Amino acid sequence: MSSTLPAPIAEPATTSAPRSYEVRTFGCQMNVHDSERMSGLLEAAGYVKAPEGAEPDVVVFNTCAVRENADNRLYGHLGQLRPVKERHPGMQIAVGGCLAQKDRDTILAKAPWVDAVFGTHNVGALPALLERARHNDEAQLEILESLEVFPSTLPTKRDSVYSGWVSISVGCNNTCTFCIVPSLRGKERDRRPGEILAEVQALVDDGAIEVTLLGQNVNSYGVEFGDRLAFGKLLRACGQIEGLERVRFTSPHPAAFTDDVIDAMAETPNVMPQLHMPLQSGSDRILREMRRSYRSAKFLGILDRVRERIPHAAITTDIIVGFPGETEEDFQATLDVVERSRFSSAFTFQYSQRPGTPAATMAEQLPKAVVQERYERLIALQDRIAAEENAAQVGRTLEVMATAQPGRKAGETHRLSGRARDNRLVHFSVPEGAQAPRPGDLVTVTVTEAAAFHLIADPADPADYSLRRSRAGDAWDRSQADSCGVPAPGAGSTGRGVSLGMPALPVRGA
Numbered sequence: 001m002s003s004t005l006p007a008p009i010a011e012p013a014t015t016s017a018p019r020s021y022e023v024r025t026f027g028c029q030m031n032v033h034d035s036e037r038m039s040g041l042l043e044a045a046g047y048v049k050a051p052e053g054a055e056p057d058v059v060v061f062n063t064c065a066v067r068e069n070a071d072n073r074l075y076g077h078l079g080q081l082r083p084v085k086e087r088h089p090g091m092q093i094a095v096g097g098c099l100a101q102k103d104r105d106t107i108l109a110k111a112p113w114v115d116a117v118f119g120t121h122n123v124g125a126l127p128a129l130l131e132r133a134r135h136n137d138e139a140q141l142e143i144l145e146s147l148e149v150f151p152s153t154l155p156t157k158r159d160s161v162y163s164g165w166v167s168i169s170v171g172c173n174n175t176c177t178f179c180i181v182p183s184l185r186g187k188e189r190d191r192r193p194g195e196i197l198a199e200v201q202a203l204v205d206d207g208a209i210e211v212t213l214l215g216q217n218v219n220s221y222g223v224e225f226g227d228r229l230a231f232g233k234l235l236r237a238c239g240q241i242e243g244l245e246r247v248r249f250t251s252p253h254p255a256a257f258t259d260d261v262i263d264a265m266a267e268t269p270n271v272m273p274q275l276h277m278p279l280q281s282g283s284d285r286i287l288r289e290m291r292r293s294y295r296s297a298k299f300l301g302i303l304d305r306v307r308e309r310i311p312h313a314a315i316t317t318d319i320i321v322g323f324p325g326e327t328e329e330d331f332q333a334t335l336d337v338v339e340r341s342r343f344s345s346a347f348t349f350q351y352s353q354r355p356g357t358p359a360a361t362m363a364e365q366l367p368k369a370v371v372q373e374r375y376e377r378l379i380a381l382q383d384r385i386a387a388e389e390n391a392a393q394v395g396r397t398l399e400v401m402a403t404a405q406p407g408r409k410a411g412e413t414h415r416l417s418g419r420a421r422d423n424r425l426v427h428f429s430v431p432e433g434a435q436a437p438r439p440g441d442l443v444t445v446t447v448t449e450a451a452a453f454h455l456i457a458d459p460a461d462p463a464d465y466s467l468r469r470s471r472a473g474d475a476w477d478r479s480q481a482d483s484c485g486v487p488a489p490g491a492g493s494t495g496r497g498v499s500l501g502m503p504a505l506p507v508r509g510a
């Protein structure tokens with residue numbers, strides 16, 4: 001497949017400066033994790049991450065085909081890069097991910113200045129395709145129909161030292177009519193438990209104390225090797241890993257969510273009291289049209305059993321509003337299930353036609369105005385419930401793992417941010433004179449205020465705040481030291497906040 005642009009100027013073989021790269025990610029957590037692999041592969045091949053604000057030699061787009069206008073957005077970004085590439089000798093652009101799997105050669109037809117296109121099944125080919133494109137001076141397109149290597153066996157560069165993602169399966173055997181995943185990611189492929197546990201152990205050895213198990217449909221894990229109870233067993237096995245403090249997973253499917261998984265969650269202390277359970281619709285008629293095989297009563301029954309066994313579990317969900325043929329009565333059924341489910345938060349989507357999905361060709365597509373109006377009613381209801389559920393947290397004492405991302409208002413409030421065990425976002429302040437956590441350290445604080453999307457903990461005095469410095473915080477120190485060349489203090493350091501010349505986390509009153 002030839003490029004119509006002037007040939008990119010190949011770097012001389014003797015060049016000493018390594019080529020820099022940037023990976024731009026669109027879409028879901030699966031893509032975020034795939035992007036970590038792309039970075040890992042590029043670094044293993046000798047590329048270095050481009051510094052913030054610098055113009056990289058290689059830009060990789062990891063695309064998503066699920067969101068509305070995904071293709072317009074991609075071509076917009078590619079169009080902006082064209083003049084940059086023209087004045088940057090040797091620059092290369094690669095496009096991977098779901099949209100590449102779906103659009104294939106269309107990408108090179110529409111944006112012939114792209115150098116490499118690869119699909120969801122051959123992420124590992126990225127460095128070779130870039131190299132081949134440079135060597136042959138010709139754009140490379142390689143899309144596979146199915147996986148040859150399980151992606152988790154590829155090198156990965158993690159974005160966070162204190163927590164990591166581990167794929168347990170890829171693909172999906174369901175056929176939800178709104179979803180493009182089965183046609184782009186293929187049938188479910190399960191990784192062997194031993195391999196998964198070895199990867200979890202490696203992350204923990206590296207300093208992580210939190211791991212999220214990842215799959216399109218985690219609770220059907222085991223279907224490929226004939227063990228229906230495999231996911232619950234995997235959770236229990238994670239409970240045996242010393243030093244692993246927080247285990248999460250996403251996403252399960254209500255149809256296959258069995259009580260043995262609830263038991264494993266309740267009986268494994270490091271599995272967090274949190275569940276993301278996609279509802280999609282509260283109307284049984286619409287669920288049938290969506291080809292989702294559970295019904296609202298079953299969904300509510302799962303939530304009841306989870307809360308019976310794990311009383312403080314925070315449950316989140318996904319909901320689609322305005323699926324083709326949805327009547328006001330169907331929508332009311334969704335509102336009713338949302339009211340009864342008491343979700344701590346919800347990802348809400350307005351239905352829009354996705355080419356290639358069965359629902360895109362269904363009759364009775366709803367007018368945008370109707371979908372918008374229902375969407376706003378759903379948001380208003382869910383925001384009220386989230387605010388009420390969070391208000392009930394005021395006065396509770398929570399263990400919060402500090403994260404590296406400051407809250408939006410951290411500059412004014414001087415609060416730090418972190419995640420509670422149930423994954424609620426908590427902004428907390430450090431009392432005057434107390435030691436601040438590093439990202440990955442754990443603080444214990446009492447909630448003093450609540451809003452719909454976060455909790456606030458402002459300890460009145462130092463006795464209301466305690467800090468536990470963790471291996472993950474030590475790993476954070478080491479990673480910062482590695483990146484700036486200053487030796488890290490040992491685990492017993494009493495330095496305040498993040499040291500080593502890195503930006504200090506804000507401390508209230510400091």
Ligand code: SF4
Binds near residue numbers: 175176181216
């Ligand atoms: S369960 Fe349904 S929505 Fe989820 S990935 Fe599979 S087909 Fe898509």
